[in-house]
Amino acid sequence: MSTKNWPLWEVFVRSKNGLEHRHFGSLHAADAEMALENARDVYTRRNEGISIWVVESKNITASNPEHNGEMFEPAQDKVYRHPTFYELPDEVKYM
Amino acid sequence: MSEEQIRNLEAQFEERIARDEKIEPKDWMPEKYRQTHIRQMSQHAHSEIVGMLPEGNWITRAPSLRRKVALLAKVQDEAGHGLYLYSACETLGISRDELYEQLHSGKAKYSSIFNYPTVTWADMGAIGWLVDGAAIINQVPLCNTSFGPYARAMVRVCKEESFHQRQGYEIMIKLANGTPEQKEMAQDALNRWWWPSLMMLGPTDAESVHTEQSMKWKLKRKSNDELRQQFVDQTVPQADLIGLTIPDPDLKWNEERGSYDFGEIDWDEFWQVVKGHGPMNKERMKARVGAWEGGAWVRDAAMAYASKNAERKDKEAV
Numbered sequence: 001m002s003t004k005n006w007p008l009w010e011v012f013v014r015s016k017n018g019l020e021h022r023h024f025g026s027l028h029a030a031d032a033e034m035a036l037e038n039a040r041d042v043y044t045r046r047n048e049g050i051s052i053w054v055v056e057s058k059n060i061t062a063s064n065p066e067h068n069g070e071m072f073e074p075a076q077d078k079v080y081r082h083p084t085f086y087e088l089p090d091e092v093k094y095m
Numbered sequence: 096m097s098e099e100q101i102r103n104l105e106a107q108f109e110e111r112i113a114r115d116e117k118i119e120p121k122d123w124m125p126e127k128y129r130q131t132h133i134r135q136m137s138q139h140a141h142s143e144i145v146g147m148l149p150e151g152n153w154i155t156r157a158p159s160l161r162r163k164v165a166l167l168a169k170v171q172d173e174a175g176h177g178l179y180l181y182s183a184c185e186t187l188g189i190s191r192d193e194l195y196e197q198l199h200s201g202k203a204k205y206s207s208i209f210n211y212p213t214v215t216w217a218d219m220g221a222i223g224w225l226v227d228g229a230a231i232i233n234q235v236p237l238c239n240t241s242f243g244p245y246a247r248a249m250v251r252v253c254k255e256e257s258f259h260q261r262q263g264y265e266i267m268i269k270l271a272n273g274t275p276e277q278k279e280m281a282q283d284a285l286n287r288w289w290w291p292s293l294m295m296l297g298p299t300d301a302e303s304v305h306t307e308q309s310m311k312w313k314l315k316r317k318s319n320d321e322l323r324q325q326f327v328d329q330t331v332p333q334a335d336l337i338g339l340t341i342p343d344p345d346l347k348w349n350e351e352r353g354s355y356d357f358g359e360i361d362w363d364e365f366w367q368v369v370k371g372h373g374p375m376n377k378e379r380m381k382a383r384v385g386a387w388e389g390g391a392w393v394r395d396a397a398m399a400y401a402s403k404n405a406e407r408k409d410k411e412a413v
Contacts, residue, residue: 004398005192008185025248026182028191030397031404042178045171046255065122 008057009035011042013049021053032056112312117243120186128312129187131305132242134203135314136184141198141205143177148382149213149375150222158216165262166219172259176252183244199384207365208295210373217270217277217284223263225285225292225330231256232326233296236316264333271337278338285334286342293357294365296323302362327355 006028012021024043029035035054043049063071079085088095096104105125111118118124147170154170157163181191197203208226213219234256237249270281297303297319309315317325327346334341345358367373 004395005190006394006398008182025179026185027178030394031401034397034401041171042175045168045175062121065119 006030009039009054010057010060011035011039012053012055013039013043014051015049017050021051024048026057029054109311112241116241117246118241119243127308131308131312131314132245133184133187133189135309136180136187136245137189137194137197138204138206140177140180140184140194141203142209143173143180144198145205145209145379145383147173147177148379149209149211150219152213153216153219156216157219162219162266169223169259169262172255176248176255179248179251180245183248186244195387199380199387201371201380204369206295207368207373208291209379210368210375211287211291212375215280215284217266217280218288220263220266220270220281221284221288223259223261224267224333225263225288226295227256227259227263228330229292229295229326231260232322232329237314239313239316241313267339268337271339281337282339285339289342290360290364291368293323293326293360294362296326298362298365299360324354327357331355 007030008026009029009032010026011024013024014021024039027035027038027042029038032054035056036052039052039054044052075081104123108118108123108125108128118128150166150170150173154163154166157166181194184194185191194203198205213222231253234249234253238246238253240246240249267281267285270277272278300306300318300320303319306315306318310318331341331346343358345356347356349356368376371377
């Protein structure tokens, strides 16, 4: 039996230049180097990527969905942050 | 939380699913939803992992380099699919070690089809064509299931799976058009894999205990019998096309239904295999547990190497 389990890593892949790295999934690996190698084999067997980031899952701080109210609702009533809030005469073009 | 609060949360939860909203791992969910998903996703992952064994058997004896690279790539995909699904399952708060433990102790099930032996090269054709064909029918609806990580994993799995079925059917085409012995080998493989493939789509609707709940949670979109009919209807013409005969004397086109009628499935055999009495159950678990235990020193060595490197880096930083 193993004495210590391999930690969990999150994998982010850039599918081509010009696009951001996107979360692809996770995997277990002993260290960062192995996480990168495993990510290549698990997530990019068919040219899905040209760049990979791995980060140990325990280093990610996530918001709690139970607090979504106080986190995200304040943005809902701020319609003045959108261009459609402002009234313009019909004659105005290109604005 | 009071019982009423829980009832409220459950009602809201069911409404979200009815609206086709996805559920993500940190969202509140009924305990039964969590448990059902752990069970189904881990069974699915275990099936991918155990599913490598019957085919791994033929990699070294593939008849050409073309067949060998294809089979190797397929088995590697299955490892990948198992890994996507295990990670998705772990988001529900169960560890990889617990999942393996459940497989190795026999507590968790895997697809009973992998408890049949692969005795000839034609079995590689029949597995790709029939077993992966049935799996695709099962899996495509899961791309829209309610649990986000499962749905995302399934999108990847389904995209990769279609090559598996084609490579299998191509093997069958080649053998069916070969020497009389080769054609006979292909027919023999079809004879042995046909009924287990039909069983793979699960017990009949009348016997299936989880169907109603699973439909509600979109873990299932069509019933087992509907999926089975779809499989028969799409596969029979493929057999006809290459001159092979489906081993079912009751198989007949039903003009009225626009579908094939087919014979009675031997459910006793199915339940025997599920309960562990199939031809290869013991062998599969022995190989799987043996690989896990035999690999323990490698996993330990990798961890020891990683911590030594980390310590060295810390020292250099001082």
